[in-house]
Amino acid sequence: MPSPRGTIDDSLWLDNTRVLPSGTSYASVDNSATGEEIARVRSATSEDVDRAFVSAARAQKQWAKVSPEERVAVIAKAADILESRADDLAATMQAEVGTVASQVHATQVGLGLAAIRHTTASALDAITHREKISDSDVVREPAGVVGAITPWNYPLMQAALKVAPAIAAGCSVVLKPPSVAPLTTYLVAEAFAEAGLPAGVLNVVCGSGRRVGSAIAGHARADFVSFTGSVEAGRQVALSAARQGTRTSLELGGKSATIVLDDDQARAAARHTIGSCFANAGQTCAALSRLIVPRHLLEEVEDEVREVMAHVVVGDPFDAASTVGPLANKSQRDTVAEHIRVAGETPGVRTVASQDVSHLDRGWYAAPTVVVAEDPDAPIVQEEVFGPVLAIQPADDEDHAIALAEGTRFGLIARIWTDDDARFERIARQLRVGGLIQSDAPTVWDAPFGGVKASGYGRERGVYGVEEYLVAKSLQRKIPKG
Numbered sequence: 346m347p348s349p350r351g352t353i354d355d356s357l358w359l360d361n362t363r364v365l366p367s368g369t370s371y372a373s374v375d376n377s378a379t380g381e382e383i384a385r386v387r388s389a390t391s392e393d394v395d396r397a398f399v400s401a402a403r404a405q406k407q408w409a410k411v412s413p414e415e416r417v418a419v420i421a422k423a424a425d426i427l428e429s430r431a432d433d434l435a436a437t438m439q440a441e442v443g444t445v446a447s448q449v450h451a452t453q454v455g456l457g458l459a460a461i462r463h464t465t466a467s468a469l470d471a472i473t474h475r476e477k478i479s480d481s482d483v484v485r486e487p488a489g490v491v492g493a494i495t496p497w498n499y500p501l502m503q504a505a506l507k508v509a510p511a512i513a514a515g516c517s518v519v520l521k522p523p524s525v526a527p528l529t530t531y532l533v534a535e536a537f538a539e540a541g542l543p544a545g546v547l548n549v550v551c552g553s554g555r556r557v558g559s560a561i562a563g564h565a566r567a568d569f570v571s572f573t574g575s576v577e578a579g580r581q582v583a584l585s586a587a588r589q590g591t592r593t594s595l596e597l598g599g600k601s602a603t604i605v606l607d608d609d610q611a612r613a614a615a616r617h618t619i620g621s622c623f624a625n626a627g628q629t630c631a632a633l634s635r636l637i638v639p640r641h642l643l644e645e646v647e648d649e650v651r652e653v654m655a656h657v658v659v660g661d662p663f664d665a666a667s668t669v670g671p672l673a674n675k676s677q678r679d680t681v682a683e684h685i686r687v688a689g690e691t692p693g694v695r696t697v698a699s700q701d702v703s704h705l706d707r708g709w710y711a712a713p714t715v716v717v718a719e720d721p722d723a724p725i726v727q728e729e730v731f732g733p734v735l736a737i738q739p740a741d742d743e744d745h746a747i748a749l750a751e752g753t754r755f756g757l758i759a760r761i762w763t764d765d766d767a768r769f770e771r772i773a774r775q776l777r778v779g780g781l782i783q784s785d786a787p788t789v790w791d792a793p794f795g796g797v798k799a800s801g802y803g804r805e806r807g808v809y810g811v812e813e814y815l816v817a818k819s820l821q822r823k824i825p826k827g
Contacts (some may be wrong), residue, residue, distance in 0.1 A: 352385045357393055357418055357547035358531065361538040366393045372524040372551065376818065377443030378661045378708045386527055388552035391560045397519045397548040398566040402492045404545025405517035409487045413472045413513070417465050418715060420509050422540035424461040427501075427533070431458075441526035443671040443709070444625050445662045454627060454776040456790070457501030460564050461509045463791040463807050468513035471811040480822040485815040487515030488592070489568030492561040494521045496574045496580065497673050498628040498731075500529035506805045507571050508533065508547060512816035515544045516569070521561055525674045527551045553579055562586050562593075569814065572596070573630075576729075576799050578755075594813050595802025596795055598729040599757030601634040602750045604772070606743065606763040610784060611642045614762040619735060619787055623657065623713055626670050627733035628677070631758050631794075634730060637746050640739040643717070647697050649735070651714050654698040657713050659705065667695040669700075669733055671709040678709035681732030684725060685714050688734075693720035697737065721752045729755070747775055756798035758782065781803075 352371070355363035358651035368390040378382045389397075408416070427434065431454045438444055438453045476483045491511045495503040504520060511518050522530035534549050550557055554574070562570050563585035572582045573596040586593045603618040605611050612638070621633040638646050662670035672678040688694050699714040718726045725736050740746035750759060756778045761769050763784065772780035779796040782788065791807030803813055 350751060352387075353683060354387050356387045356527075356551045357397070358534045358547070359397060360544035360548075361542070362544075366390060368393070372527070372553070373676060374441060374525060374528060376708075377673055378439050378440075378663070380675065380708050383440055385526060386524070386551050388524070389550040389557050390552075390554060391556070393818055394519070394550055394557060394560040394564060397550050398490060398564055400545040401517035401519050401548055402566050404543055405487070405490050405515075408512070408546050409515035413469055413515075416513050416515065417468050419537070419541050420461060420468075420513055421465045422457055423537045423542070424465070425463070426536040426539055428458055430536070433550065434501060434529060437528050437532065437671075441500060441528055441660045442497060442625070442628070442673045443662050445620070445667045445670040446665050447668065448624060449662070453499060453501060456499065457505045459790050460502050460505035460806065461726075464505075464509040464513055464811065467791060467808040468510065468811050471808045471815060472538060478819075480824055482625060482820040482822065484818050484820065485812075486818050488814050488816050489516060490566055491516045492521075492564060492567040492570040493518050494558050494561060494570070494572045494574065495523060497523035497526035497624060498630070500526050500532065503573055504530055504533050506573075506810065509803075510811040511751045511814045512537075512542065512546055512809055516814050517548075519548045519550060519561055519564075519567070521550050521552070521554075521557050524553050525553060558582065559585055563588055565589055567591050569593070571803070571813070573669055579801060591674050596630070596799035596803065597799060597801035598731075598755060598794065599630045599800055600635060600727070600729055600753045600755040601631055601633050601758045601778070602637050603633045603744050603760045603762065604750055605636070605638045606644060606746070606761060606768065607643070607765075608639065609763040610764075611646055612637055612649045612761075613785065614638075615646050616653055617760075619650065619653050619715070622735045623669050623733040626672055626711070627681070628673060628731055633760060634735060635726065635750075636735060636737045637740050638737060639746075640741055643737070643739045646737065647717070648764070651698050654700065654713065654715065657700055659700050659702050659710060659713060669713050672711055672732060673709070675709050677731065678711050681711040681730055681734065684728065684730045684732065685712060685732060688714075688716050688718075688723070688725040691720070691723050691725065692720045694723050694725060724730070727753055743772070746770060750776055754799040755796070757796040757800040760784070771790075
């Protein structure tokens with residue numbers, strides 16, 4: 346499937362059509378595997394953001410009057426349309442992000458579609474929920490006009506996690522995709538328009554986070570802002586929104602840990618954790634990027650890591666043999682390379698295994714690397730790398746393992762490898778993270794997802810994701826005179 350190419354001048358999506366932005370600057374979209382430019386997308390201005398919010402505010406009042414069942418039906422139809430274009434979506438995301446062929450349909454396309462379909466399955470429960478408190482009826486209503494800002498690592502899924510629940514709730518959306526990977530978002534917007542979404546309910550503005558993202562976050566017409574991205578950018582979004590008194594939801598970074606408790610699960614945990622850490626070249630906020638193991642199992646785990654790493658193939662994402670592709674852009678490649686360099690010079694950190702990528706002289710490739718970090722304060726332990734880099738931390742006992750897991754500013758998810766259900770829950774309840782998973786249990790994609798501490802606040806997926814876009818209203822009844 347050929348990669349998308351060309352200059353996109355009419356890059357604004359307003360009222361279900363492409364529109365020319367008022368500015369003259371462009372953002373470059375690179376093919377991650379080659380570094381070559383595949384598209385130039387004309388950037389929006391603050392005036393264009395204003396136009397999008399005017400359109401969204403006008404449309405929202407009418408969209409909120411549409412029945413929840415009809416709104417959900419539009420979302421379901423959009424999912425069907427997107428599924429019929431799975432190959433186009435996969436090829437676009439392979440070029441934009443670098444996800445390898447063996448993973449792109451399952452992780453990029455499949456999880457994006459799952460996010461939409463789980464919304465259709467959960468939305469009505471959230472929207473129609475009504476409760477009585479004394480003489481007051483509590484109902485749920487749309488939050489209003491939503492500003493949504495998404496990252497580049499999962500273009501379809503990240504858009505779906507915001508757009509689908511927002512419009513199901515009766516909101517309208519002004520969506521800013523990442524400037525380095527905006528192409529997938531146009532396919533999403535077109536599918537929703539084709540599915541019958543009224544003009545103005547979904548609008549797309551492209552450009553940098555510093556200019557366009559800030560304009561969205563601080564816009565006077567925004568009733569709610571949902572952001573996914575880095576901790577530092579999330580703080581700026583929250584500050585901009587706070588100046589307007591706008592409610593926010595932030596899904597930020599992670600430094601998630603695997604904690605091995607049962608000795609006989611150590612090798613399986615190591616394999617699973619490498620798979621999580623290296624999936625999508627490590628560009629996953631919920632990636633398990635730390636592996637906490639009993640010290641007496643460290644040598645056994647290192648042997649398993651070397652065995653797994655021997656079968657890692659770094660290469661062109663369109664090559665079926667590749668298991669790890671490039672990073673999405675040069676800046677991220679350079680950031681990951683710097684993390685690896687610093688780790689190699691940090692006392693108490695030693696490399697267990699690393700892949701050589703020096704032969705890949707084009708594209709944004711980083712060397713998949715596994716280190717052992719004895720120092721819990723080492724940068725490779727404390728900082729989110731957002732690349733294929735795993736830190737192993739040896740623990741002296743259970744309490745030490747818990748302390749290590751809790752020893753970063755992040756709190757997104759964790760996996761605890763034990764067959765003892767009581768032990769799992771006891772330790773899970775001690776960890777300040779948004780979600781815990783036992784051993785190799787599959788992720789439940791309609792369970793709430795989000796973090797605590799520096800990983801943010803708010804929840805996505807399923808009924809909890811829809812509830813973010815609703816507000817409770819109390820209808821106080823007059824007590825009849827007796």
